[in-house]
Amino acid sequence: MREVADCLQLKGMGNVTQGQTIVVKVIKTNECEIHANQLKATWTQPTGETNKTQVDEDDNGDFFVTGKCTNPGIYKLDVSANGEPIKQSPMVINVEKEGLVNTIKTRHQENIRDVFKCEDDCLLVSCSKNEILMYKQSGEYIGNLTLPQGVEVYRMYKMKNGNIVFSDWGNNSITICNMNGQLINSFGKEEMIPHGIHVDEASNIVYVGFTSSVLLYNIDSEQKIMSIGTWGNQEGQVRGVIDISLTNQRNVLVLDSCNNRLQLFDNEGRFIKVLVRAGDENGKVMKPRGVVVDQDDNIIILSEHKIQLFSSDGNFIKRIDKEDGIKDPWGISIISYHPRRVAVGNRGDKTIKIFSY
Structure with a gap:
């Protein structure tokens, strides 16, 4: 199952402003068969608290994760495919104070x-x-x-x-x-x-x-x-x-x-x-x-x-x-x-x- 995780990579912004919507894309680096229900995403807040979030699919068949970080600090996004972390996961995002x-x-x-x-x-x-x-x-x-x-x-x-x-x-x-x-x-x-x-x-x-x-x-x-x-x-x-x-x-x-x-x-x-x-x-x-x-x-x-x-x-x-x-x-x-x-x-x-x- 590692092959599926190896053909995917996270791509997004490293810095956002407090309250700004974050969009992180899941990019296919190689051809592979993958469905949204095989992908799992988890946000880790600056406090250490975690919460799972949905992985969505757009009209072109590409995957993405959205989030809105209301507090300043360092957030992490972990995305896995069939239980295996994909490339660039976890992604670290710095949320800047307004x-x-x-x-x-x-x-x-x-x-x-x-x-x-x-x-x-x-x-x-x-x-x-x-x-x-x-x-x-x-x-x-x-x-x-x-x-x-x-x-x-x-x-x-x-x-x-x-x-x-x-x-x-x-x-x-x-x-x-x-x-x-x-x-x-x-x-x-x-x-x-x-x-x-x-x-x-x-x-x-x-x-x-x-x-x-x-x-x-x-x-x-x-x-x-x-x-x-x-x-x-x-x-x-x-x-x-x-x-x-x-x-x-x-x-x-x-x-x-x-x-x-x-x-x-x-x-x-x-x-x-x-x-x-x-x-x-x-x-x-x-x-x-x-x-x-x-x-x-x-x-x-x-x-x-x-x-x-x-x-x-x-x-x-x-x-x-x-x-x-x-x-x-x-x-x-x-x-x-x-x-x-x-x-x-x-x-x-x-x-x-x-x-x-």
């Missing part, structure tokens, strides 16, 4: 405007200047990208090809540079100052938030494609688009700062609904500053004094920051999914704060 993970003091005490994750554990930080600062998530200052005089980097988006697309307050345009600080292109100069920015790399479209609308441009042709929203207070109208993001279905999330709300539009620009409304209490927003979407299609909204997690339909889930001194924050970026982490630029004390949620 809340503040690290505070990075910025080197020059900068006026932070945005934070974005880069490769190699690096964070890009903009400060309305002609440079982009770089820090490791551990807090170490790496260096900076220096851009030509007159450029002012506000919101930014790092593309997979290595280029950085940003709203340029110095030139009232959308500007693109590479990781050497060389300018590649500049376009979309409007009468208004660009604010929020998001790139849909699948379609090569950049979404740019202005005072009275969101404008879409094709990055290659530089042509304006369409406009979303009009000036006003009514639903479907906007007054100051401070940030933009896309759902996993490619609908458009528009953070309407002066109206203190998050609105949802489809990718044709049609208004769908208000997801989050104005208010100081949890589940509402006041002076919103940033919005991002995680892999589970949850929405994270950064406001003047708090960070909140919402479901894709706008239902409030929880506060992320707890009592960690968020004040006048600008810029938010998801930096990890296992464990779930975000980085926030906190202008109140000129730091970058990293939270596990």
